[in-house]
Amino acid sequence: xxxxxxxxxxxxxxxxxxxxxxxxxxxxxxxxxxxxxxxxxxxxxxxxxxxxxxxxxxxxxxxxxxxxxxxxxxxxxxxxxxx
Amino acid sequence: xxxxxxxxxxxxxxxxxxxxxxxxxxxxxxxxxxxxxxxxxxxxxxxxxxxxxxxxxxxxxxxxxxxxxxxxxxxxxxxxxxxxxxxxxxxxxxxxxxxxxxxxxxxxxxxxxxxxxxxxxxxxxxxxxxxxxxxxxxxxxxxxx
Numbered sequence: 001x002x003x004x005x006x007x008x009x010x011x012x013x014x015x016x017x018x019x020x021x022x023x024x025x026x027x028x029x030x031x032x033x034x035x036x037x038x039x040x041x042x043x044x045x046x047x048x049x050x051x052x053x054x055x056x057x058x059x060x061x062x063x064x065x066x067x068x069x070x071x072x073x074x075x076x077x078x079x080x081x082x083x
Numbered sequence: 084x085x086x087x088x089x090x091x092x093x094x095x096x097x098x099x100x101x102x103x104x105x106x107x108x109x110x111x112x113x114x115x116x117x118x119x120x121x122x123x124x125x126x127x128x129x130x131x132x133x134x135x136x137x138x139x140x141x142x143x144x145x146x147x148x149x150x151x152x153x154x155x156x157x158x159x160x161x162x163x164x165x166x167x168x169x170x171x172x173x174x175x176x177x178x179x180x181x182x183x184x185x186x187x188x189x190x191x192x193x194x195x196x197x198x199x200x201x202x203x204x205x206x207x208x209x210x211x212x213x214x215x216x217x218x219x220x221x222x223x224x225x226x227x228x
Binding site for chain 1: 112127130142144160161181182184189208212219220223225
């Protein structure tokens with residue numbers, strides 16, 4: 001792992017296009033400012049871990065009884081996403 | 084990428100049979116499992132099953148997230164739109180993974196939906212750009228007894 005020391009206001013640049021700047025340090029919390037092209041997803045690591053954990057819990061047997069949903073629930077004709 | 088000619092018909096939630104779905108990067112935590120069978124059955128709507136191909140004991144229950152939350156507006160990252168070769172929003176079939184866990188009320192993951200190209204049957208679990216607005220455990224509106 002590459003370890004770099006940075007002061008407040010200093011940045012690192014990844015791949016010439018992703019800028020990560022140390023904005024503030026408050027106790028044990030570091031605030032980072034991230035500038036990246038819109039096609040680069042940036043998420044907290046916890047989001048990945050949360051989804052991973054949720055996937056593992058959701059894996060089930062095909063015999064699992066399905067929950068009953070209220071009949072009033074709107075049904076879309078083909079599930080097409082609306083924009 | 085498979086050729087379009089070898090593909091089954093376009094997937095719709097009402098397709099009453101099995102559709103092969105290829106998830107080249109796997110689901111998070113299941114990166115090694117890439118082939119699934121999406122099974123829809125009118126009696127089970129609005130739920131569907133995403134079976135692990137080649138393992139009849141393993142499956143995910145999935146649901147159209149727009150049925151659960153009509154105001155759902157997932158922002159799919161551009162890189163994923165390109166990876167899935169989606170040219171318009173109606174090319175995409177979105178599925179939310181449902182958690183059914185005994186005594187706990189059932190929930191659906193709205194942060195990381197599975198997005199499938201209806202034409203190529205290639206899918207990906209996408210972390211939506213606006214993930215912070217949604218929960219991985221969004222409660223399903225369960226019918227009163």
